[in-house]
Amino acid sequence: MSFVSDLKGYVNPNYFTKPVNLFDFSKEFLIKLLKKMVLIRFIEEEIGNLILSSDIKCPCHLAIGQEAIAAGISENLTCKDKVFGNHRSHAHYLAMGGDIYQLIAEVFGKIDGCSLGMGGSMHIIDREKGFQGSVPIVGGTIPIAVGAALAAKFDKKNHIAVTFFGDGACEEGILHESLNFASAYDLPVLFVCENNLYSSHLDIKIRQPSDMVSRFAHAHKISSNVIDGNNIIEVVSQSKKMIEFIRKEQKPAFLEAVTYRWRGHVGPDENIDVGVRRSQKDLAAWKNRDPIKRLKEAMVENKSLTEISYKTIESDIRKEIHEYIASAKKSEFPPDENLKNLVYSA
C-alpha cells in the first residue's frame, strides 16, 4: 500500500511542543481548563494504579495524553446537548461534568456507580450533565448520536448532538452511513474523531491509505477541520466555531483532533500492544507534546499561574480523588435482583 501522510506536521510529535498561545482568554477560564485536564489525568492514573493493585478488574481504556479534546469541546456545550462516547470515555464523561464519585464507583462495579455497577468503565452515563452514554462496540454510538441530532432538530431548541470516536471507528461502515444521512438531512451533530493514530495494536499506516480521517467528511460534503488535539486553546476555539455553525446552520460538522495515547490500548501499561509495538521514541516525544504541560507553561510564562499554585491545584485534586476512591471501596456491590430488574424499563 502506498500510504500518504496527509496530516503531515500534525503527526510529528516534535512539532507543537511549545507552550500554547493563550490569546486573550481570562485567567479564570484558563485555570478551569487546566483543572479539568488535571482531574481527567489523575483519575485515569489512579484507575491505572487500582488495576495494578487488582482492586479494579474491568477492562479500562485510559485517555492519558488525550485530555485536551474532551476538556476543550465540552466548554462549548451545555447539559442540554447530547454527548455520546465509546470504549475510552472517562474523559468525555468527566469533561461534561459527570459525577466523579459515580464514575469511580462504576469502575469498581459498585451500586453507587453511574450505571449502578452494571457496566463498569466501558458503559458510563450521566444524563443530567448531557452525557448520554458510552459503549465499547466500535462505532456503536455514531448513528445513535445522529438520531439524537434528528430529535434535536424536531425539538427546535438549538441543541446539538456530539459523538466521540477514534480513527479505528472510521473503518466501520456505520460511520459512512451516518455521515451521509446527517449531511443529506441537515442534522445538527458534531462528529469528533480523536485520531490517536492507533487502533489497538495497529498503526493507522497499516490500516488506511491516508492518516487524515476527515477526508470522509469531505466526501459527504460535511465541513471539517483538523486540529492539534493536544492544544486545548485550539480545541476550544475551533470547536466553538464549529458548534456555533452547527447550531446556526442546522448542519453537521466533523472535527479531527490529532493526539496520542500514552498508555497501551487497554489497561495501565504503556505498551500492552503486544506484537506490533509502538516505538518508545515516539512515545517519549509525544509525552513532550503534553497538553497539560503546554497550557501550564504558557500560564506560568504569562503569570496567570505560579509553580506553587499549580502544585496546590494538583494536590487538591489528588486529595479529592483519594476520598472518592475510599468511599467507592466501601460502597456495596449491586444486589442480585438487579440482574433481572434492569433488563426492561421499570
Place this chain on the structure above:
Amino acid sequence: MKKLVKYSDAIRFGFEYLLSNYQEVFTIGQGLWSPWYVGNSMKELEVKFGKHRIIDSPVSEAGITGAAIGASLCGYRPIVIHPRMDFMILAADQIVNQAAKWSHMLGGRSNPKITIRSVINRGGEQGAQHSQALHAWYAHIPGLRVVMPATVQDARDLLISSVLCDDPVIYIDDRWLYEREEEISDIEIVDLKNIKPKILKNGSDLTLVSSGYSTLLCLETAEKLKNENIHCDVIDMRVINPLDVNIILESVKRTKKLCVVDGGWAACGLAGEIIASVVESIEPNVLTHKPVRITLPWAPAPMSRSLEKIYYPDVNYIHNKIKTNFINK
C-alpha cells in the same frame, strides 16, 4: 502417537496443518499480528506463513467477512477471525444473507468455502457487549454449518474439517477452554458431514447434553454425581447445525431422563431445540421426568463481579439442578 496438548495450542496446530498443506488457505481478521485477543491460538503464524496469508485487518467486520466470502467463491479457503462473537454481529448480513444462502439461491452453482472462527470470550467484568454466546442464532440458519469443539482433539480436527468443507462453516471456540489439556492423536481428516455428536462418558441414570465449554461443565458434574452413585451419559454435540439428535434418542431410551446445558439464553435457544427434537421423536412415556434445560438467566451479561458470580452456571449449580429435578423427585 498420543501427546499432551492444550486446547489453544491444538487450534494453532490446526492452522499450521492447513496453512502448510493447502496453499488456498489464508486467514484474515482483527489482531492477527498481535493475537493477544485469541490467547496462544494463533501465535506467530504470521512469522511462519507470512503476512500475505495471515492478514491483520482494519476494524471492518462486515467488509472483511464479505471480502473473504468473495475470495472463497474464487478458489480460496479463507478463515475469517472474529476475536469476539459480539463483534461478529456487525458481519451478520454477509454471513446470514449472503454466505448461508449463496448455494441455494444460485442453484448450487457456487459455494462459499469459508470458515468463520468466532470466539466466545466471557467473564472478567467485561459486561454486556463483550460476553455473548450467540451460537444458537447461527444454528437457526439453513446453509450454515456450526461447530463447537469442546475437546482438545476437536479443537484441532474440527477446524481442519471445517476449512476443508465446501460450505460456510462457523467454528466457535471458547476462551474458558484454552487451558484445557488432553492427550490427542495424529491428524486424521474427517469429512465434516460425517461428524456426529459423541458420548464422552457412559452412564445409565441420566443423559446430559451440551456443546463447547458447557461440555466441560457436564463432564465435571458427571464426575461429581458418580461419587454419589449417579451415572450419566455425557453427550457432546460438536456440530449444532445441522442438528443430529439420533445418539441422544438412543441414550434417553436407556436413561429416561434428559438434561441439556447450554451457555446461551433459553428462549429460542440450543437447549430448547435439542429437547424439542428429542421429545418429538420418542414415545410420550419414554421419559420418567420432565426434561430440564440449564442456560443463562434472562439478562445480558452484567459487569460487576458480584453479579457475574451468579450469572454463569457452574458445576455446583448444574449439580443442584440435577439433584432437585431428577434425583430427589
